[in-house]
Amino acid sequence: MQDIATHTQLSALIRHRRSIKPVDMDGMRLVGRELLTQILEDATWAPTHGLTEPWKFIVHQGAARRRLAETMQQVYRETTPANEFREDKMKKMGENPLLSPVVIACVMERRGGAKIPEVEEIEAVACALQNLQLSATAAGLGCYWSSPPLLGTREFAEWLQIGAEDRCVGLIYLGWPRVGLNWPRSVRQPVETKTQWRDD
Numbered sequence: 001m002q003d004i005a006t007h008t009q010l011s012a013l014i015r016h017r018r019s020i021k022p023v024d025m026d027g028m029r030l031v032g033r034e035l036l037t038q039i040l041e042d043a044t045w046a047p048t049h050g051l052t053e054p055w056k057f058i059v060h061q062g063a064a065r066r067r068l069a070e071t072m073q074q075v076y077r078e079t080t081p082a083n084e085f086r087e088d089k090m091k092k093m094g095e096n097p098l099l100s101p102v103v104i105a106c107v108m109e110r111r112g113g114a115k116i117p118e119v120e121e122i123e124a125v126a127c128a129l130q131n132l133q134l135s136a137t138a139a140g141l142g143c144y145w146s147s148p149p150l151l152g153t154r155e156f157a158e159w160l161q162i163g164a165e166d167r168c169v170g171l172i173y174l175g176w177p178r179v180g181l182n183w184p185r186s187v188r189q190p191v192e193t194k195t196q197w198r199d200d
């Protein structure tokens with residue numbers, strides 16, 4: 001138990017995590033399998049109602065990233081109404097997976113049956129993905145959660161080979177921050193504006 005981070009350290013880690021875009025990652029520097037496995041294992045220690053553990057991680061590296069990029073472009077082209085189609089989005093879908101050494105398709109695998117509502121299994125996966133991002137941040141990696149609408153299409157689900165009730169909730173891009181990157185800043189509203197105290 002001595003290795004457990006202090007509250008101060010954990011709080012600092014949570015606040016340090018930022019979304020690091022693939023363009024700000026070093027696409028040539030690989031992430032070792034052992035580290036990736038540890039990060040994914042940390043993800044699985046998320047709370048899960050009924051211990052259904054509804055997460056599945058489909059990890060794309062090397063040439064698999066190109067197949068992912070090509071599939072996203074194809075599904076985007078096929079499923080986007082003409083008046084919503086954007087050439088810049090299409091281009092990014094082709095580029096992003098190649099800028100980052102690891103792209104994880106994060107899936108909610110429906111396991112709860114009638115007992116656990118779908119939303120709770122999605123929530124459990126979201127908890128897992130925050131664990132994943134914090135673990136990656138602690139290791140010095142950058143990470144970025146992307147959720148283009150095409151993730152919800154039947155075509156993309158079929159390509160991932162996930163079940164009809166399963167749902168890809170996001171792509172997590174992981175990679176070492178590029179040399180010289182200025183760590184992004186972000187802001188949050190004061191917590192008082194989000195809190196209502198009921199003490200009496």
Ligand SMILES: Cc1cc2nc3c(=O)[nH]c(=O)nc-3n(C[C@H](O)[C@H](O)[C@H](O)COP(=O)(O)O)c2cc1C
Pocket residue numbers: 017018019020145146147148170184186
């Ligand atoms: C469920 C979820 C989906 C997200 N999808 C996208 C996305 O599609 N594109 C994007 O640029 N950022 C996406 N983000 C990341 C947010 O834009 C980011 O967390 C927010 O801007 C705050 O920045 P920070 O992560 O650096 O604190 C997503 C975050 C969550 C939690």
